[in-house]
Amino acid sequence: MSHPVLSPTPLTQAAIRLSPRIGYLMALSVFFLGAAWFVGVPVLGLVLLVCGLTFLFLALTVRVLALFHTRKRGGLFRTVEGFLANDAAASFSTDADGMILYQNASAIEDFGPRQGDTLAAALKDMFASPAAVLLRLQNKAQAKGAAREDVVLRRGHIRLSVHQVGDDGFLWRLEEIGDRGPAGRTGENISLPMMTVSKTGTILFMNEAARRLLGGRETTLDRVFTELPVRAGSVMQVSSKEGPVPALVCDLEISAGRRELYLLPPPAGPAITTEEWAFIDRLPVPLVKLDEAGVITMANRRARALLADEAAIGSRLADQVEGLGRPVSEWLREAHAGRHLGRVEVVRAVKPTDDVFLQISLGQVLEDTGPALVAVLQDATELKTLEAQFVQSQKMEAIGQLAGGVAHDFNNLLTAISGHCDLLLLGRDQNDPEFSDLSQINQNSNRAAALVRQLLAFSRKQTLRPEKLALTESLSDLTHLLNRLVGEKVTLELDHDTDLLPIRADRRQLDQVLMNLVVNARDAMDEGGLVRVETRNVILEHPLVRDRATVPAGDYVTIRVTDQGTGISSEKIGKIFEPFFTTKRAGKGTGLGLSMAYGIVKQMGGFIFVDSIPGTGSTFTLYFPVCSDRELFEDSSSQPSLSSTEMAGEELPEPIAEESGQVKEPGLRSAETETSLPEGGEAEPEDVPSGMFASKRTPNAEQAPRPQPAEGQNSNMSASTSASEGDLSLKVKTICDEQVPGLPKPTHGASGASEDGIVLLVEDEAPVRAFASRALRMRGYTVLEAENAEEALRTLEDTSLSVDVFVTDVIMPGMDGPTWVAKALEDRPGVKVVFVSGYAEDSVSEHQARIPNSVFLPKPFSLTDLTTTVQRQLH
Numbered sequence: 121m122s123h124p125v126l127s128p129t130p131l132t133q134a135a136i137r138l139s140p141r142i143g144y145l146m147a148l149s150v151f152f153l154g155a156a157w158f159v160g161v162p163v164l165g166l167v168l169l170v171c172g173l174t175f176l177f178l179a180l181t182v183r184v185l186a187l188f189h190t191r192k193r194g195g196l197f198r199t200v201e202g203f204l205a206n207d208a209a210a211s212f213s214t215d216a217d218g219m220i221l222y223q224n225a226s227a228i229e230d231f232g233p234r235q236g237d238t239l240a241a242a243l244k245d246m247f248a249s250p251a252a253v254l255l256r257l258q259n260k261a262q263a264k265g266a267a268r269e270d271v272v273l274r275r276g277h278i279r280l281s282v283h284q285v286g287d288d289g290f291l292w293r294l295e296e297i298g299d300r301g302p303a304g305r306t307g308e309n310i311s312l313p314m315m316t317v318s319k320t321g322t323i324l325f326m327n328e329a330a331r332r333l334l335g336g337r338e339t340t341l342d343r344v345f346t347e348l349p350v351r352a353g354s355v356m357q358v359s360s361k362e363g364p365v366p367a368l369v370c371d372l373e374i375s376a377g378r379r380e381l382y383l384l385p386p387p388a389g390p391a392i393t394t395e396e397w398a399f400i401d402r403l404p405v406p407l408v409k410l411d412e413a414g415v416i417t418m419a420n421r422r423a424r425a426l427l428a429d430e431a432a433i434g435s436r437l438a439d440q441v442e443g444l445g446r447p448v449s450e451w452l453r454e455a456h457a458g459r460h461l462g463r464v465e466v467v468r469a470v471k472p473t474d475d476v477f478l479q480i481s482l483g484q485v486l487e488d489t490g491p492a493l494v495a496v497l498q499d500a501t502e503l504k505t506l507e508a509q510f511v512q513s514q515k516m517e518a519i520g521q522l523a524g525g526v527a528h529d530f531n532n533l534l535t536a537i538s539g540h541c542d543l544l545l546l547g548r549d550q551n552d553p554e555f556s557d558l559s560q561i562n563q564n565s566n567r568a569a570a571l572v573r574q575l576l577a578f579s580r581k582q583t584l585r586p587e588k589l590a591l592t593e594s595l596s597d598l599t600h601l602l603n604r605l606v607g608e609k610v611t612l613e614l615d616h617d618t619d620l621l622p623i624r625a626d627r628r629q630l631d632q633v634l635m636n637l638v639v640n641a642r643d644a645m646d647e648g649g650l651v652r653v654e655t656r657n658v659i660l661e662h663p664l665v666r667d668r669a670t671v672p673a674g675d676y677v678t679i680r681v682t683d684q685g686t687g688i689s690s691e692k693i694g695k696i697f698e699p700f701f702t703t704k705r706a707g708k709g710t711g712l713g714l715s716m717a718y719g720i721v722k723q724m725g726g727f728i729f730v731d732s733i734p735g736t737g738s739t740f741t742l743y744f745p746v747c748s749d750r751e752l753f754e755d756s757s758s759q760p761s762l763s764s765t766e767m768a769g770e771e772l773p774e775p776i777a778e779e780s781g782q783v784k785e786p787g788l789r790s791a792e793t794e795t796s797l798p799e800g801g802e803a804e805p806e807d808v809p810s811g812m813f814a815s816k817r818t819p820n821a822e823q824a825p826r827p828q829p830a831e832g833q834n835s836n837m838s839a840s841t842s843a844s845e846g847d848l849s850l851k852v853k854t855i856c857d858e859q860v861p862g863l864p865k866p867t868h869g870a871s872g873a874s875e876d877g878i879v880l881l882v883e884d885e886a887p888v889r890a891f892a893s894r895a896l897r898m899r900g901y902t903v904l905e906a907e908n909a910e911e912a913l914r915t916l917e918d919t920s921l922s923v924d925v926f927v928t929d930v931i932m933p934g935m936d937g938p939t940w941v942a943k944a945l946e947d948r949p950g951v952k953v954v955f956v957s958g959y960a961e962d963s964v965s966e967h968q969a970r971i972p973n974s975v976f977l978p979k980p981f982s983l984t985d986l987t988t989t990v991q992r993q994l995h
Contacts, residue, residue: 212227370383408423589622616654883907910935925954954993
């Protein structure tokens with residue numbers, strides 16, 4: 121209602137607010153006027169007089185404006201009452217507290233005189249809870265100026281409307297709407313929302329109650345319900361004009377596939393009582409009850425144990441779980457609205473010390489206090505662990521393939537670098553000004569080769585030389601070196617089991633693993649301590665399942681390396697075998713040591729585990745299967761070829777890390793150099809093994825092919841060396857003949873007793889091919905070069921050409937090495953073969969086993985390695 125009385129001016133509004141305080145204004149006026157009368161100072165008295173008159177004028181103005189507004193407002197109400205006096209509908213005027221100020225004749229006739237009473241009391245006999253309905257309508261009227269609502273009675277219903285009059289007055293009108301008789305459609309005269317739907321889901325009819333609920337006429341069910349299909353007998357969300365509201369759906373079948381849908385108020389009775397929740401607390405299924413705010417109001421024992429919080433009741437679910445990918449409160453709001461109920465979500469529990477993952481599905485229940493959610497919990501830790509293991513295995517496999525490919529390419533580069541360096545070192549001695557520079561190049565290429573071996577060890581593609589080992593003897597030989605590594609602050613203690621059984625392993629690589637573990641133990645003890653290395657015979661009657669591995673039942677030899685260091689935290693212990701992961705400070709570790717140890721142990725058929733207590737120490741345990749004589753026989757029969765290092769007939773000398781980072785061998789170093797370790801063992805564990813066990817020798821005057829000694833040199837030493845080499849060649853020939861019985865004999869002998877055979881060199885890398893051909897020619901061989909297998913086969917089409925040895929790369933573009941060699945041997949069955957590759961020997965072992973008279977030479981190889989291998993194949 122638009123009227124000046126209902127919208128007073130700002131001055132009138134201020135006067136209305138000040139009218140209750142007119143007495144204070146008059147008192148202030150009297151005070152200032154009295155003070156002006158008694159003050160003897162004329163100026164001050166004048167000021168006080170002005171103040172008193174001002175307050176007096178203000179009080180009179182407020183009084184006049186308030187009286188004027190009251191009279192006008194009273195006149196407006198009398199006018200409205202005059203309009204409503206003879207209205208057929210009962211009408212009331214009330215104040216903001218609901219007190220009845222006026223009622224028309226119809227209201228007096230229906231309800232009796234009610235002035236001074238509340239409107240809620242007058243309507244209490246008509247319908248239930250009238251106070252709530254009146255308060256809701258009054259709030260809407262204050263916001264919008266007017267509101268109305270149809271209230272269902274026992275017979276028919278009434279339309280209750282309200283208008284705001286002034287700031288604190290309300291005009292109520294009750295219009296009774298009875299039954300409309302049978303003239304209308306079925307459901308038209310009922311107060312419940314109802315609609316007729318065809319079998320295709322098209323809405324054919326909606327009654328007035330449904331149209332009022334939805335705000336208009338709708339034609340399809342997807343515009344009525346938030347989710348489809350419609351489930352009869354369940355509470356569903358209806359898209360009303362005020363937003364989604366819950367309604368119980370009642371479905372009645374009628375003729376021709378049509379049905380009537382009635383939207384009933386949702387049941388208000390409790391679905392689960394307190395006694396029933398007491399029973400649920402003993403159920404073996406974890407259950408949690410949540411209110412509308414997401415607060416846990418009840419959680420049974422299994423749920424509290426799964427959340428690891430006995431005080432979970434009263435806390436918010438958002439404080440108990442995380443990792444949903446969106447706010448937990450938003451997820452719960454959707455569930456309260458009836459959306460996505462029953463969908464399973466995976467989250468992580470916050471309170472447990474270990475990672476605990478939960479599968480949670482939500483459902484709705486109704487209680488006295490309103491709707492609530494019930495969450496069913498399920499432990500999904502094992503599922504997430506398997507998923508993480510699968511992702512980790514994929515990641516490690518990808519890194520391993522990358523490492524193997526990088527190592528292969530680097531081996532080709534290092535072969536060319538070190539090989540040409542060997543060529544430059546020929547004929548030079550230590551007095552040559554360029555000798556030291558070339559030696560530095562060669563030594564650093566050796567260090568690079570050691571790093572490549574670390575990558576191959578991690579990817580399990582390195583070349584192993586397994587043999588039967590007695591760990592008691594092997595560790596005894598290594599003890600002196602380990603004592604020098606640990607330094608003076610750390611004590612090394614060895615404890616061997618009696619009658620320790622042998623194992624089958626690569627001695628060099630096993631020593632490398634042990635040195636890594638011992639140096640790691642040393643670095644974990646800044647103040648010193650004890651490093652204990654134990655060996656034990658262990659019999660597993662049942663498979664040992666631990667971490668992500670299963671150790672089969674059988675006989676094993678274990679090696680334990682225990683320290684008294686700082687230990688490893690539980691967050692890091694699962695990552696220590698990953699490449700490039702290190703617990704050391706920046707610049708102190710490359711993160712390859714333990715990953716390399718893991719790769720070596722796994723490649724040798726063993727297992728490695730770690731146990732650690734922070735602040736107490738760590739223990740690394742290695743399991744190796746016991747070696748039987750049958751395994752040795754099978755291994756020797758399945759490997760007819762011998763590599764260049766195996767045919768040497770002697771144990772290669774153990775290189776030792778120099779303080780400068782160079783690699784030298786005790787058996788081959790010059791007399792002017794002294795082998796020593798860094799003081800205090802400062803080498804990093806990842807760095808020590810890389811240089812400690814480099815299989816590639818530093819080319820020098822004693823390694824590379826040498827010119828005949830000049831006069832005055834020690835001829836006895838030269839003679840003895842030549843004699844030993846001759847005996848060694850005879851020994852190797854005998855071994856080869858014994859180990860590979862039945863192999864085809866050469867169709868022709870070597871071109872002569874001297875090194876003048878014909879070699880077909882097949883290598884796709886031009887720098888490697890250039891070095892190898894030059895090295896062989898310098899030793900007197902005739903070398904035929906081919907860039908690939910196809911070119912080599914075309915060269916061999918000349919039947920008059922006699923070839924003594926094939927030297928071929930394994931992996932090449934087009935046809936690989938073993939394939940083309942097998943074809944060539946069909947016409948030349950007695951030709952000897954030398955396979956070279958930057959990959960491990962295992963990658964070609966199956967093909968090589970079918971190639972007679974073949975050996976494997978791993979890259980990078982030196983000039984001496986290549987020429988010696990070819991010479992032994994010929995002789």
